[in-house]
Every structure is written in C-alpha cells, then in structure tokens.
C-alpha cells in the first residue's frame with residue numbers, strides 16, 4: 566500500500582531517462598509506486614507537485630519532490646544505501662559519464678530515432694517538443710542526417726567495447742568499471758535501451774562489431790527487481806498533502822550568488838524545458854538546491870534540484 570515513505574516515480578514506459586531510475590530501483594531491489602504521466606504538456610497532476618518543472622521522470626517521497634535523474638539517483642543512494650551502486654572509489658565518475666550519455670550520445674539517439682519514426686511521430690508531440698526546446702522538431706531533417714548520426718552513434722558504442730576489452734586485463738570486463746554493476750553502468754545503459762525500444766535493427770547491427778557491449782547489455786537486462794504498485798496522480802497528490810517535507814536545518818554553503826536560507830529564488834533547467842520554479846531556499850550547496858513551496862492542491866512541498874544543469878536566480 567502506497568504511503569508517506571513510498572518511493573513514487575512519475576514517468577512513462579518509453580521514457581529513456583525514466584529507465585535509468587527503473588534500472589537503479591531494480592539494482593537496489595526497492596519496492597516503488599508508479600504514476601503514469603503524459604509525454605507532452607499539459608501535465609495537470611504533476612504541476613502541483615513540481616511547481617512547473619515538466620520533465621520526466623520526477624520522484625516523490627511524501628512531500629519531497631526530486632527533479633532530474635542526477636538528483637534522483639543521488640537521493641536513492643543516500644536514502645537507500647544498500648546495496649551501494651555508487652561504487653567505492655568511483656565517486657564523481659558516474660556524473661561525468663552521465664554528462665556524456667545525457668548530452669552528446671542522447672542527442673545522437675534522438676536524431677536517429679525520430680528520423681526513423683518520421684511521419685509516425687504525432688503532430689502534437691512535435692509541437693510540444695518545439696515549444697519545449699524553442700527549436701524546430703524536423704523529422705525530415707533528422708532523417709537526412711541519420712546516416713552520419715548512425716556512424717556517430719556506433720563510434721560511441723565502441724567506447725563501451727574498448728572499455729570492456731580493457732577491463733578484462735584488470736580481471737574485470739563484465740561491467741563498465743570494476744567488478745560489479747554500478748551507477749556508471751546505469752548511465753551507459755540508457756542510449757542502447759532507447760535505441761532497442763525504437764530502432765532495434767540498428768542496435769543489432771552495431772552490436773555485430775561490439776560483441777562485448779552486446780553481452781554487457783544483455784547482462785544488464787537480466788537484473789530483476791520488484792514489480793511496482795500502480796497509483797494515480799490524484800493519489801500521489803493526496804500522499805503529498807498528508808505528508809510533511811523531511812525536516813532539514815536550513816543552510817546555504819558559500820553561495821557564489823550569496824543566497825541565504827529563506828530567500829525567494831527561481832530554478833530552471835539550463836537546456837530545454839526552461840520552466841522556472843519559484844520557492845524559498847531551504848538548502849543550497851554546490852551539489853543541490855531545495856526549495857520550499859506551498860501549492861493549493863499539494864500543500865507544503867520541498868522540491869530538490871541538482872546544481873549542474875540548473876540555473877538559479879533571485880526573484881523580486
């Protein structure tokens with residue numbers, strides 16, 4: 566039964582970023598609740614919780630809302646440390662790898678996938694993505710670039726192949742770094758998974774010259790976890806209403822913009838979907854910022870964002 570301590574993931578099945586979190590939940594064998602959200606705006610049952618942040622996924626525990634996979638993965642590790650997936654000695658590495666998988670590699674995947682889907686991409690989806698990015702979402706232009714993007718995509722897969730081959734000399738070679746699967750593997754998994762969901766033949770072709778990467782990918786897919794409990798967006802809001810945000814002593818740590826606790830600020834992603842979320846600072850450190858908000862439907866909420874990839878500005 567979903568309750569105030571349950572992990573609630575607001576996501577949709579085909580979302581590659583959400584798959585990172587679902588994979589981490591499987592690796593930690595955690596129980597969780599699933600709220601299916603739309604893949605385009607409007608998202609009327611998500612906005613009361615996030616204060617306007619629209620991207621997928623979002624994690625909720627009671628009245629604490631965690632935005633962006635970087636924040637979600639960090640918090641899963643902090644709140645549910647066993648088994649550890651930020652492997653000892655690899656601290657910081659997964660974020661560096663993640664900035665490549667989420668950046669250049671993901672953009673290459675998007676071009677190939679939507680170029681291949683072409684006319685099957687619904688008009689309202691294209692319109693939504695144009696509004697979200699401020700750029701044309703031109704599947705014909707993507708299709709024209711696809712042959713070159715495919716070369717690029719496979720070249721990046723070959724980094725994985727090289728890594729796995731090199732790791733064998735160190736007695737490993739089963740996982741991207743070290744003797745166990747960890748957060749680095751989670752980040753690397755996302756793009757092959759996204760490709761398999763949409764253009765599986767292309768993934769198979771790439772695996773022909775990257776057999777170690779193929780075996781690694783199959784090993785990752787064998788990791789089993791718990792089946793989530795499905796709940797509705799309304800239930801998730803009710804859980805937030807009945808909970809209070811986790812108590813945290815308000816603090817800011819050497820803020821470069823000299824923010825202080827309680828200050829009214831706005832936070833937005835620095836790439837696409839730049840929707841500003843306003844609130845009062847509870848905590849601001851070099852790696853996270855937590856805003857306190859009151860919403861008519863969700864009531865009192867704390868919203869957590871990572872600092873990398875997010876802009877913060879004073880309001881008023």
Ligand SMILES: N[C@@H](CCC(=O)N[C@@H](CS)C(=O)NCC(=O)O)C(=O)O
Nearest residue numbers: 580581582604619620621633634635
């Ligand atoms: N930096 C974000 C990126 C998330 C992202 O771009 N997610 C895609 C879906 S996989 C998205 O939000 N698309 C628009 C939407 O779902 O409304 C993260 O790591 O969570």
